[in-house]
Amino acid sequence: MTDEQKKRCHEIIHAASISAAAVGAGAASVPVVGSFVSLCDESAITPIQITMIVSLGKVFDVSLDKTTAASLLTGMVTAKVGRKVAGFFAGLVPGLGSVVNGGTAASITEGVGWAAVAYFDK
Structure with a gap:
């Protein structure tokens, strides 16, 4: 991978992670039933x-x-499992859901992004 490719990958992954964090944090703050938020x-x-x-x-x-x-993303099913587990535990502590949900969404998106980079770089 060239330096330019690596730089571009960082930009794409970080932008997606920030977007995912915003969605995750925002959804956790909506007062609805937990599975619907998920x-x-x-x-x-x-x-x-x-x-x-x-x-x-x-x-x-x-x-x-x-x-x-979407097929590649589906293959990374551990991301979905991780979000469900984190969401469950975040719901146990009032007010913590937004932070945990947003952080989990960003972390998983970051991981999925770098897994895709490894796949494409082969």
Whole structure:
């Protein structure tokens, strides 16, 4: 990976992670039933991650459509499990949900991004 590719990957991944954190933190603060919040933020975070994967592919001259990117994301199922576990524990402490949910969304998006970079860099 060239320095320019690495720089571009950092920009793409960090922008997606910040967006995911904002969605995750915002969804946790909505006063609704826990599973509905999980659905809401997942439905908003998944497109962010798909767009990130498509953008990372372009950095490595790999052309992906959104369906293929979604398949790659689905293969990284541990991200979904991690969000569910973190969401459960965050719900046990009032006020902590936004911080934990946002941080978890950012961390997982960051991990998914770098996993995609490793995949494309092969």
